[in-house]
Amino acid sequence: MGEIITVTVTKAIVTTVNGTTTTITTTSLASLVIDYAGASAFAAFGWIVVLSLLSFVLYRWFKSKRSS
């Protein structure tokens, strides 16, 4: 459930703001990996935590409106 993104060597020579250049090695290319299942699980985890917080907050606002 993953993918390694390939970057062509010529295009992987990147220039910094300072004007210096860095050549991306084949070893560092391997770091551009995508783990779809893991990424989906963690992104969903983040969304669920935040949306749960939102649900709690909205619930308490509605409850306070009704009681007042």
Place this chain on the structure above:
Amino acid sequence: MAEARREYWATRIGLILAMAGNAIGLGNFLRFPGKVAAYGGGAFLIPYFITLFLLGIPLFWLEWAIGRYGGEHGAHWLAPMFYLIAKKRFGVRGAKIAAAIGGGLTLAVGIMLTAYYTNIIGWIAYWAGWCISGKITSITEVSQAKTAFIQVLANPVYNLIPWIVTLVLIAIIVTGGIARGIERAAKIMMPLLFLFAVALMIIGFTWRTPVRPEWDSLKGFFWMWTPNMAKLADPATWLEGTGQIFFTLSLGIAGIIPTYASYIRKEEDIALTALTTATLNEICEVILGGSIAFTLAYAFGGPDAIALVAIQGKSPFALTMVAYPAFFGRIGLAGAALGAMWYLLLWFAGVTSAMALVNTVAALLEDFGIRRTYGSFISILLLLAAGIPITIEGMLTGGETVYLDFTDFIVGSLLLVVTCLIEAILGGWFVWGPEALEEVNRGGYIRIPEWVWKYVISIIDPIFLIAMLVWLPMSTKIANFLTRHPLAPTFVGISVTLTILLFIIGAIMGYKCAEKYER
């Protein structure tokens, strides 16, 4: 006691939007995705959420409580607030020392941080102008964008004009006061910010291959969230996770939350309102911020854009300044429209945060009899003085930013943790005591349990904050700054001198101001 200025937030929604506007800044849309990508992908959320619930939200409540309590006694900035909460336990002399520390931190962090922060907003305004005018379509290569950006850094005209325009606009908003100035501006800017952010997220997820079929935007999204669990064993991940929470909630930043909270009425809810503000901030960070930067970067820049971050260690901020303009320019007018949304979103996020910082300095000056109108513009002059080394460094070095980065490290990573530590000690169970809990729960739509104050804020948080200060790799970081270019030590020296000078002036002001609250 000082004469109480009876200025309040006009509406609850205005208060929430202004407070959220203060919290939601560049950190949500640029800093957060960069930290996620650099520190373990999705795994970064583990230290991030632990810190949010253990430190972030409790300290957020504490800052709101300190602020409203101060406001009830006519205090609208951190120094007199520290004095008021420390007086019972430490006596007048001890409380005056607390006020001096609060004053020093307010002025040093407030001016130094706002100076570079508004400078960055100026650069964003510059690119927004390119997009709105359609001129962005003339940029199609990253090298062209880079050249144009270096011109901004190196040419004082391009650097100063967008910055000064932004500062004057902020001063005009702050001059209008809380309800008529800040609240009104927040009510306009924040809905637009949310609208643009949601639109960009939807575009990122649906317009998946605008440039090349293999450059699928979702790959950028999934790449950012790809977990690297090994990173959890690195203390830097935990430090960065904690630092992000402080930055995103504006905790410890010159007492801007206490200052905003000082304009809340005595019997109004703060417990649920504060939690709502934190929640809006998290939506903007985890959901929107976590879905835009790399999604667009991959769709328009492909693997090269990601390589800049993954291999060169560039931040999404750098991408925004030197790569995105080319991505937007490549697709013509549609790109100009997309770019306008992106840069305006960032500009709104930056301005709503910066106006909270300028308001704090204006509130400080008001305590010394300087009217808000004058105080706002004096703040702007101070910001120009503290920010001008950024322009000078850019001119002399052809675009280097050591002064900015070093100042960000000192005030944005170090001093805000120090401020929170002092707040947690003074506002905790052993100094301010049960009164603090009463303050936060008065009029509350939710009740914050005693254990949050007794154990989390008073024991766990100070230990956590001290550990952060101990682990902060000070010497390594400073050594890195000093060696970036031959003039780097000079600009580091200027930053240190200005920060110390402002701290001393602020400390004297804090000490003097405390005398007014002695009775």
